[in-house]
Amino acid sequence: MIDLIFPDGSVRQFEEGVSGREVAGSIAKSLEKRALLIKLDGALLDLDRPLPGGGKFEILTRESPEALDTIRHDASHVMAEAVQELFPGTQVTIGPAIEDGFYYDFARETPFSLDDLAKIEQRMKEIVDRDEKIVREVWDRDAAIAHFKEIGEAYKAEIITDLPDTETITVYRQGQWKDLCLGPHLPSTKHVGKAFKLTKLAGAYWRGDHRNAQLQRIYGTAWANEADLEAHLKRIEEAEKRDHRKIGRAMDLFHLQEEGKGMIFWHPKGWTLYRTVEAYMRRRLDVDGYVEVKAPQIMDRVLWERSGHWEKFGQNMFTCETTEGEVLAVKPMNCPGHVQIFNYGQKSYRDLPLRMAEFGACHRYEPSGALHGIMRLRAFTQDDAHIFCREDQIEAESTQFIRLLESVYADCGLELHSVKLALRPELRFGTDEVWDVAEAKLERAAIAAGCTVEHLPGEGAFYGPKLEFHLRDAIGRTWQCGTLQLDYVLPERLDAEYVAEDGSKQRPVMLHRAICGSMERFIGVMIENFAGSFPLWLAPTQVVVATITSDADAYAQEVVRTLRAAGLRVEVDLRNEKINYKIREHSLAKAPVIAVVGRREAEEGNVALRRLGSDGQTMLSLAQAAKALATEASPPDVARGAAGAEPASVSVATEAMEAG
RNA sequence: GCCGGCUUAGCUCAGCUGGUAGAGCAGCGGUUUUGUAAACCGAAGGUCACGGGUUCGAUUCCUGUAGCCGGCACCA
Numbered sequence: 001m002i003d004l005i006f007p008d009g010s011v012r013q014f015e016e017g018v019s020g021r022e023v024a025g026s027i028a029k030s031l032e033k034r035a036l037l038i039k040l041d042g043a044l045l046d047l048d049r050p051l052p053g054g055g056k057f058e059i060l061t062r063e064s065p066e067a068l069d070t071i072r073h074d075a076s077h078v079m080a081e082a083v084q085e086l087f088p089g090t091q092v093t094i095g096p097a098i099e100d101g102f103y104y105d106f107a108r109e110t111p112f113s114l115d116d117l118a119k120i121e122q123r124m125k126e127i128v129d130r131d132e133k134i135v136r137e138v139w140d141r142d143a144a145i146a147h148f149k150e151i152g153e154a155y156k157a158e159i160i161t162d163l164p165d166t167e168t169i170t171v172y173r174q175g176q177w178k179d180l181c182l183g184p185h186l187p188s189t190k191h192v193g194k195a196f197k198l199t200k201l202a203g204a205y206w207r208g209d210h211r212n213a214q215l216q217r218i219y220g221t222a223w224a225n226e227a228d229l230e231a232h233l234k235r236i237e238e239a240e241k242r243d244h245r246k247i248g249r250a251m252d253l254f255h256l257q258e259e260g261k262g263m264i265f266w267h268p269k270g271w272t273l274y275r276t277v278e279a280y281m282r283r284r285l286d287v288d289g290y291v292e293v294k295a296p297q298i299m300d301r302v303l304w305e306r307s308g309h310w311e312k313f314g315q316n317m318f319t320c321e322t323t324e325g326e327v328l329a330v331k332p333m334n335c336p337g338h339v340q341i342f343n344y345g346q347k348s349y350r351d352l353p354l355r356m357a358e359f360g361a362c363h364r365y366e367p368s369g370a371l372h373g374i375m376r377l378r379a380f381t382q383d384d385a386h387i388f389c390r391e392d393q394i395e396a397e398s399t400q401f402i403r404l405l406e407s408v409y410a411d412c413g414l415e416l417h418s419v420k421l422a423l424r425p426e427l428r429f430g431t432d433e434v435w436d437v438a439e440a441k442l443e444r445a446a447i448a449a450g451c452t453v454e455h456l457p458g459e460g461a462f463y464g465p466k467l468e469f470h471l472r473d474a475i476g477r478t479w480q481c482g483t484l485q486l487d488y489v490l491p492e493r494l495d496a497e498y499v500a501e502d503g504s505k506q507r508p509v510m511l512h513r514a515i516c517g518s519m520e521r522f523i524g525v526m527i528e529n530f531a532g533s534f535p536l537w538l539a540p541t542q543v544v545v546a547t548i549t550s551d552a553d554a555y556a557q558e559v560v561r562t563l564r565a566a567g568l569r570v571e572v573d574l575r576n577e578k579i580n581y582k583i584r585e586h587s588l589a590k591a592p593v594i595a596v597v598g599r600r601e602a603e604e605g606n607v608a609l610r611r612l613g614s615d616g617q618t619m620l621s622l623a624q625a626a627k628a629l630a631t632e633a634s635p636p637d638v639a640r641g642a643a644g645a646e647p648a649s650v651s652v653a654t655e656a657m658e659a660g
Numbered sequence: 661g662c663c664g665g666c667u668u669a670g671c672u673c674a675g676c677u678g679g680u681a682g683a684g685c686a687g688c689g690g691u692u693u694u695g696u697a698a699a700c701c702g703a704a705g706g707u708c709a710c711g712g713g714u715u716c717g718a719u720u721c722c723u724g725u726a727g728c729c730g731g732c733a734c735c736a
Contacts, residue, residue: 103731111664202731203663210733214663217731245729249671258709258727313736333736367661367734368727376735461736480735512736549693576693584697598695610696617696 002054017050021187024059034061036186037070044070046136046184062191062224072097074134074185074192075124075222076104081177082123083218086116092179093155093206093215099476100232101196101221105204107155112216117198120218124196131190132175136183139169144180155206156180195229196222242474244527245373251532251590253540254374262371262378264520269540272569276538277523278359280635281383281408281516287637288404290355290385295337297361301327307336308429308493312462316365334360334384335487335512339494342388342508347498352508353389353397359519360384373524375479380518387511388496397511398445398484405469405482405515406449411636412526413535414471417478419451422459422466429463429489438486439465445484463489464512474528481517481525486510532590533612536633539569543629544591545607546573546582548598555602559595562622566630587612593629 001013004023014023020038024031024047038045041055044066051057060067076095083090083106095104106112112120139147141160148157160169160180172181174189186192198220206212223229240246248254253270256263266274285292301319304310309317309332318330331337338356347354360382370376387397409416421443424435442465446453453467460466469482487510490496500506516522526538536542543563547556553574563570571591573582579596586594595607596617607625608617620628634642 114665200730201664204732205662208733210662214732216663219731256728261727307736309736316734316736335736362736364735369661369732370734371728459735463736485736546696547693548695551693578692578694578699579696580694581698582696587697594696596696600695608696615696 002051004051004054004057007058014051019050020045020047020059023051023057027059031059035059036061036067036191037064037184039066044184046134047187049136049184062193068224069097070184070186071192071224072102072222074189075196075220076102077134077172077174077177077179077181077185078124078127078189078192079120079198079218079220080104080106080179081127081174082120084177086119086123089152091153091155094159095179101199101219103217103219105206105215105217107206107213107215112201112218114201117201117218121196121198125194127175128189128192128194130175131188132177133188134172134174134185136185137171137173139171141165141169144169144171148180192222193225195224195226196220197229197233236475239474239476242528242531243373244375244473244524247527247532247590248374250588251540253527256374260379261368262366262376264374264377264379270523272540273523273534273538274519276540276635277412277516277519277526278383280411280637281359281519283635283637284404284408285355285357285385288355288400290357292357292359293338293341294358295334295341295360296331298328298330299337301329303336303340304329306493307339307490308462309333309336312427313364318363318365330363331360332362332364334358334362334382335386335490335510336494338384338386339490339496339510342386342496343494347388347508349390349498349500349506351388352498353387353393354508355385355387355397357383357385374520375473375524377518377520380520382514383516383519383522384512384514387513388491388498388508389511390506391509394441394486394509394511395445395448398442398486399449401484401511401513402446402449402451408515409469409471409482412522412538414525414529417470417472418454419446420454420456420468420470421446422456422461422468424460424465425458425462427462428460429493434488435465438488442467442484442486461485461487461512463487463493466512471522471525472529473525474531479517479521479525481522482515483513483517485512487512534590534592536592536629537635539590539592541571541589541591542569542633543593543595544571544573544582544586545595545597546579546586548579548596550574550576551599552597552602556597559597559607559622562626563595563629566626568626568629568633583610595625 002016003011003013005011021032021035024035035047037047037060039058039060040051073096076097080092080095084092087108091107093105093107095102145157145160148160170181170183171178172183172185198218200219202217202219203214204217206215221229221232223232248270251269252267253273254264254266256265282292301310304317313332317332319327321327338358341356342354361379362382363379366376366378371378389397406416421439423439443453446467464485464487467484468480470478471481472478491507491510496508497505498508545556545559547553556572556574560570560572573586583594590612592612594610596610597607601607605622606619607622608619609625610617
């Protein structure tokens with residue numbers, strides 16, 4: 001007998017080998033009907049599979065989030081079945097559930113076309129209607145390899161070959177079709193339902209390696225019911241309207257053109273936004289004890305050879321040759337420059353930690369396929385800094401940095417999506433012992449700061465591990481923005497030293513860190529997160545003064561002068577247009593405040609303020625309006641300083657000075 | 661870079677099976693002085709991404725290139 005502990009805490013005994021379905025049926029027939037999967041001690045199992053033992057037992061129905069993952073996984077199997085029926089000779093590889101849906105990678109000579117998607121979708125619905133029973137089978141490893149080879153499924157055979165000997169080989173059958181799969185699955189294809197849609201075609205490399213064959217991936221989205229599917233599609237549609245490329249055009253922020261691939265032409269408004277963010281970041285760095293520098297844009301290749309960048313990234317650097325035969329490289333990053341500044345003159349342990357910042361313009365020859373709006377560029381600016389410190393200062397510096405980063409993201413209305421720790425790559429400098437220490441220290445700092453850290457094996461920089469701080473764009477793609485990298489290698493390669501207390505020469509360690517990562521990407525993420533409706537302090541144009549008739553022109557100019565004198569970014573619209581037209585136009589351009597002035601306001605010395613997204617108005621005297629708007633428009637860090645928080649900001653500054 | 665798709669006026673988009681292109685908005689010239697999300701009239705605007713081919717004739721068919729879009733790979 002086995003003991004099953006139900007979610008309500010009750011315990012019941014069942015015969016060995018009882019299936020989840022039988023247990024569900026013993027409780028209620030209706031439950032048996034709704035049951036899709038079993039959760040036993042946290043592990044999901046097929047409904048009809050004999051329970052391997054007792055434990056905490058739960059029956060999952062369609063409504064459970066875990067069941068949704070299985071619905072998506074099964075949708076990928078149904079898709080694979082449909083594809084193999086429609087396109088004989090196509091090999092299957094892998095097809096997992098992913099966020100919001102699923103994909104399956106196929107190997108086939110002829111690529112799929114968009115028209116094929118509709119056909120496949122139709123066939124999938126037929127397979128759902130066939131209600132094929134999904135059955136789990138345990139196979140012998142060698143027999144499985146031989147079988148899949150025989151039927152021409154080379155990729156599947158390869159997968160099994162690479163599985164550890166101890167792994168149980170399971171094959172799931174549905175109707176005539178079968179797939180090697182760990183499971184679990186739904187009881188039959190009807191449970192997949194029809195709330196799915198195939199969304200896109202893509203190429204994808206076998207096992208994610210570009211040296212391997214390219215497979216054809218079909219993506220789909222799948223949901224528990226039609227309403228959820230509709231809601232998802234609607235969400236995507238809405239999110240696409242927030243695309244920074246669209247808003248950038250609508251708000252006249254910037255443009256890109258062929259002659260400058262991956263490089264931005266910032267228009268006046270976009271550049272105002274950029275400068276606002278930069279000024280904010282600069283204040284935050286000043287208060288946190290950073291010093292700002294500027295290193296050359298182009299330097300001799302020998303420096304990049306010394307740092308190791310030439311070897312690994314030489315192909316991706318913009319270079320130029322002088323008439324005298326020197327080869328110069330446009331800087332792809334700022335570290336070597338900063339080390340030169342550190343190395344100039346002698347540094348003492350008293351100078352550490354030295355936090356050296358630069359808004360560094362970097363150029364990288366990124367592969368054409370990587371370019372993406374202003375998120376991934378060939379010319380971008382890092383809010384870069386290198387903290388030169390002793391080993392025993394690493395943890396405190398890391399914690400201080402993560403605190404700053406979180407505060408900046410909060411001020412900019414951004415939510416940190418995830419923190420990842422990129423571990424040692426195959427090609428790297430430095431001994432394993434050094435990497436052990438570096439990885440452990442970074443992880444400890446992140447955990448101390450309260451972050452949940454996900455590991456990325458093999459993805460670290462060649463000189464050290466990195467913490468990556470990811471943000472999300474409108475449609476949910478994540479972008480690495482912040483980073484914190486611990487580097488023992490470059491100080492060694494570029495020969496950085498300081499004089500220790502005992503007079504000996506010592507190597508500092510370097511923390512490479514950025515909060516925005518790329519100013520451009522950060523602004524892109526902000527555009528999408530705010531959908532262009534920036535809070536007042538960030539809005540490129542904060543107030544538009546719009547007249548109703550030309551009688552108010554002179555007064556409107558006075559309003560502009562007063563508001564500008566209060567430090568606001570103000571535009572005026574004196575055009576001979578109806579107020580409705582002006583309101584509409586400036587609202588579409590996302591002006592946060594429209595100050596309407598007509599004859600009445602001119603006579604009374606008032607302004608009627610209208611906020612973006614609301615149709616009410618507030619009537620204020622010009623003086624009141626200027627004061628209120630100026631207060632609202634002060635950046636969050638300035639506002640905190642002004643709100644009587646003097647002691648806090650002073651103490652931070654003092655601390656930084658002491659530390660620096 | 662790889663796979664697939666797209667590229668027509670400043671922007672958003674029409675244009676059936678080949679017969680040298682059309683709308684709305686913006687811009688320009690007028691009229692209109694207007695009270696909170698589109699006043700009216702008019703003129704103008706295009707080597708249909710670029711190159712080659714097939715054809716009597718190509719925006720349309722074929723082909724090459726570029727850019728962009730969606731993925732993949734890459735991301736110091």
